[in-house]
Amino acid sequence: MSEEFEPIDVAVVGGGISGLACAFWAKRNGRSVALFEASPDVGGSITTLRSGGYIADGGPQSFLVSEDFAQLVSDAKLDQFMVLASPSATTPYIYHRGKLVAVPRSPQTLLGSALLSPLAKLRILGEPLVGKSGEEDESVAAFVTRRTGPEVLDALVDPFVSGIFAGDARKLSARSAFPVISEFEVEHGSIIRGAIARMKDARKDGAPLARRKSVGFRGGNDVLPRALAAHLGSDFTVNAEVKAIWQRGQWMELLVTGSPDQRVIAKTIVLATPARVAAGLLEALEPKAAAALRAIESPTVVQIAIAYPRDAVGAPLNGFGFLASRREGLRILGCVWNSAMFPDRCPTDEVLVTAFLGGATDPEVADQSDEELAKAAHNDLTRILRIRNITPHIVTGFRWHEAIPQYNVGHGERVRIINEHLTRLPNVRLCGNYMRGPSVPECIKLAREVASTL
Numbered sequence: 001m002s003e004e005f006e007p008i009d010v011a012v013v014g015g016g017i018s019g020l021a022c023a024f025w026a027k028r029n030g031r032s033v034a035l036f037e038a039s040p041d042v043g044g045s046i047t048t049l050r051s052g053g054y055i056a057d058g059g060p061q062s063f064l065v066s067e068d069f070a071q072l073v074s075d076a077k078l079d080q081f082m083v084l085a086s087p088s089a090t091t092p093y094i095y096h097r098g099k100l101v102a103v104p105r106s107p108q109t110l111l112g113s114a115l116l117s118p119l120a121k122l123r124i125l126g127e128p129l130v131g132k133s134g135e136e137d138e139s140v141a142a143f144v145t146r147r148t149g150p151e152v153l154d155a156l157v158d159p160f161v162s163g164i165f166a167g168d169a170r171k172l173s174a175r176s177a178f179p180v181i182s183e184f185e186v187e188h189g190s191i192i193r194g195a196i197a198r199m200k201d202a203r204k205d206g207a208p209l210a211r212r213k214s215v216g217f218r219g220g221n222d223v224l225p226r227a228l229a230a231h232l233g234s235d236f237t238v239n240a241e242v243k244a245i246w247q248r249g250q251w252m253e254l255l256v257t258g259s260p261d262q263r264v265i266a267k268t269i270v271l272a273t274p275a276r277v278a279a280g281l282l283e284a285l286e287p288k289a290a291a292a293l294r295a296i297e298s299p300t301v302v303q304i305a306i307a308y309p310r311d312a313v314g315a316p317l318n319g320f321g322f323l324a325s326r327r328e329g330l331r332i333l334g335c336v337w338n339s340a341m342f343p344d345r346c347p348t349d350e351v352l353v354t355a356f357l358g359g360a361t362d363p364e365v366a367d368q369s370d371e372e373l374a375k376a377a378h379n380d381l382t383r384i385l386r387i388r389n390i391t392p393h394i395v396t397g398f399r400w401h402e403a404i405p406q407y408n409v410g411h412g413e414r415v416r417i418i419n420e421h422l423t424r425l426p427n428v429r430l431c432g433n434y435m436r437g438p439s440v441p442e443c444i445k446l447a448r449e450v451a452s453t454l
Helices: 017-028 068-074 108-113 119-127 140-150 150-165 177-188 191-206 222-233 275-280 287-295 364-367 372-385 411-421 440-452
Strands: 007-011 033-036 048-049 056-058 083-084 092-096 099-102 214-217 241-246 252-256 262-271 301-311 319-326 332-337 350-358 395-401 429-431
Touching: 007 017, 007 191, 007 252, 017 033, 017 068, 017 222, 017 262, 017 332, 017 440, 033 222, 048 395, 056 301, 056 395, 068 440, 092 150, 108 119, 119 140, 119 150, 140 150, 140 262, 150 319, 150 332, 177 191, 241 275, 262 275, 275 287, 287 411, 301 372, 350 364, 350 372, 372 440, 411 429
Parallel strands: 007 033, 007 262, 092 319, 262 429
Antiparallel strands: 048 056, 083 214, 092 099, 241 252, 252 262, 301 350, 301 395, 319 332, 332 350
16 A cells, blocks of 8 residues: 555444444534454444244344434434333333342332332432442442442342443443432432432522433334444445554554454554453554553353243233342343333234343353253243243344443543544544443443544
């Protein structure tokens, strides 16, 4: 490649939602873009299997609408394909002592919930009297136990840690994983006082207090990444692994595998890969940033999509699904009731559900077969959903070896080190779910911010 070659503006490495959204907006902003994805498909964990009347989503089963998510959908002209979850399917449940109990949505319903004993409820009422911690960073388990007691941790918080992070509350950082409640303690001395202050501010500003809407896409959630890839057209290449990056004068150079391999010159590189992959690419350029990236754990998570005859399920599937504490003795972390949210996911005389296994508290899933895990999921669901003795229809399974990054204690310091050392590489940006939030809306928000700086 000659020195006179005009570099492209942006090379994006990784074709998951972070890379796709960043490349999409960068191109929309007038930048020349090239996106490289090592696998043969688009979308990362957002994938869909369509077979025999079933639509099974891998990765997120639905999305909470945020400002940036809505903007991306609008810019990609996907509004007509976005569908609201059925109103009757928005309630999440917790499997607690052999029963499905609705998650409390307000202080009043919390105090009336069967999830907590009278003693635990009294402890919550006394939460404003608890002093602040002297710890700079503490685990979610330590934070919650200190402020509200162990029962709230086991019955309420632990299931949500499993659902959001597939994580371990005794390892996750309260400040990094749940920054809002940590801020409430710092600014107001209490979670309850902080929540009340936020509600008052919202009313004062005229901001809506309604819950964010849960949505999916007609025909499967991979409609979103595939539409973004279509907008990129020939600027998006699959089966193209970036093996190395290095400085080339004032620009950056990438070695991309293919037939044949190619070298690409770019003014800026956006690494939208898992943390481990980003670490490998940055090792020679910024080893301390690479070491901090490598320290971010990402355990294996398995999803099993199972269909049952509607009349074989004894529990009313009138909600989003359920989560479970690790103390309940289940193998599954929780289950989403897909056909309750989006009726197009299976034939009308059946129900489709997706069970989740693995994560930080069950690393053994990485060594077990799909058949073993499907059997474990069915056994748990048979008990919880009161399914009569039938052979399940296993629609499909998804296995993510690097699923959700764990914001364990010290994560804030790791991110600080990464950002500090990347200042020495002004042509490199990071855009991934290990930085500020693992959800799709958070990834899209960061992608939009990164794209605006290119």
